[in-house]
Amino acid sequence: MREGHASRTAEQNALFRALESSRPRGERICDDPLARHFLTWPFTLVMRFAAIPGGAKFAASFIDRRWPGVRSSVVARTRWIDDAIAAAQDDVEQIVILGAGFDTRAYRMAVLRAVDVFEVDHPDTQVAKRRVLQRLFSEAPSHVRFVAVDFKRDDLIDGLRRAGYRDSARTFILWEGVTNYLTENAVDSTLRWCGRASAGSRLLFTYIHRDVLTRPSAFAGTKNLLASLDRAGERLTFGMDPSDVPRYLAARGLSLEQDVGAAEYRERYFGAAARTMRGHEFYRLAVAHVGTKHG
Numbered sequence: 001m002r003e004g005h006a007s008r009t010a011e012q013n014a015l016f017r018a019l020e021s022s023r024p025r026g027e028r029i030c031d032d033p034l035a036r037h038f039l040t041w042p043f044t045l046v047m048r049f050a051a052i053p054g055g056a057k058f059a060a061s062f063i064d065r066r067w068p069g070v071r072s073s074v075v076a077r078t079r080w081i082d083d084a085i086a087a088a089q090d091d092v093e094q095i096v097i098l099g100a101g102f103d104t105r106a107y108r109m110a111v112l113r114a115v116d117v118f119e120v121d122h123p124d125t126q127v128a129k130r131r132v133l134q135r136l137f138s139e140a141p142s143h144v145r146f147v148a149v150d151f152k153r154d155d156l157i158d159g160l161r162r163a164g165y166r167d168s169a170r171t172f173i174l175w176e177g178v179t180n181y182l183t184e185n186a187v188d189s190t191l192r193w194c195g196r197a198s199a200g201s202r203l204l205f206t207y208i209h210r211d212v213l214t215r216p217s218a219f220a221g222t223k224n225l226l227a228s229l230d231r232a233g234e235r236l237t238f239g240m241d242p243s244d245v246p247r248y249l250a251a252r253g254l255s256l257e258q259d260v261g262a263a264e265y266r267e268r269y270f271g272a273a274a275r276t277m278r279g280h281e282f283y284r285l286a287v288a289h290v291g292t293k294h295g
């Protein structure tokens with residue numbers, strides 16, 4: 001991230017969600033009516049263009065040609081995660097959103113209004129988000145607490161406890177779109193913290209296939225993507241080999257339940273159309289629960 005600036009990739013995700021949400025109601029894979037409020041120039045211009053008849057379709061296909069697979073992957077995983085949270089609602093007492101960016105679930109999902117939501121993020125992104133939220137809501141939603149943390153430097157648990165996080169509550173931890181920008185140490189210590197959450201807690205996180213760091217050309221559509229990430233100051237720095245993930249998590253007190261690549265989570269929502277989508281297959285979504293066979 002560029003110092004003093006909100007995460008550009010967080011804003012890109014908001015753009016993809018805003019574009020999808022501008023499609024006719026019955027055709028939307030995900031629906032995030034707040035996403036557009038977090039956009040700045042030139043993304044605001046994209047949304048203006050999308051409001052012209054045929055504009056949204058054109059904008060989406062332009063993005064898909066230039067950065068293959070990224071938009072459809074974000075859209076499908078947004079919906080996947082919305083559905084996972086909705087399905088877990090009866091088992092959850094609090095939710096922690098790590099690297100929340102412009103995630104609006106706390107404000108748009110009714111099921112989350114009944115639980116404490118802790119939005120953890122880098123101070124530079126969080127300050128920008130809170131400014132927009134202040135404009136959107138005359139009164140700050142009382143179920144949301146903000147915790148400003150740099151995963152590479154700060155103590156996560158201190159910040160969370162100060163904000164009212166309860167160690168004994170069953171927690172849903174969401175860590176979407178972040179591990180790939182961190183150091184190995186930052187991922188390690190955060191996952192160790194996740195592994196110490198109360199019994200019954202779950203973690204849903206994304207990661208990238210490690211090979212994309214060393215052999216990007218082995219994956220479709222990475223050239224423009226890596227150049228854009230470079231310009232945004234948000235280079236890919238950390239990945240894992242899917243075959244290693246169960247062991248890696250177990251060593252940190254977590255059991256892997258599910259691990260799917262973009263091709264699979266796209267297929268769940270785009271159906272047959274997903275088979276023609278290329279790119280971003282290295283971007284994976286994993287679900288784990290706290291506890292291992294060995295306790």
Ligand SMILES: C[S@@+](CC[C@H](N)C(=O)[O-])C[C@H]1O[C@@H](n2cnc3c(N)ncnc32)[C@H](O)[C@@H]1O
Binds near residue numbers: 007009150177181
């Ligand atoms: C791609 S965005 C993902 C945002 C959101 N979770 C989503 O899926 O739309 C990456 C997020 O990671 C956060 N981030 C990156 N490096 C971080 C760090 N060292 N400490 C805390 N947050 C960080 C950024 O502020 C940003 O919100």
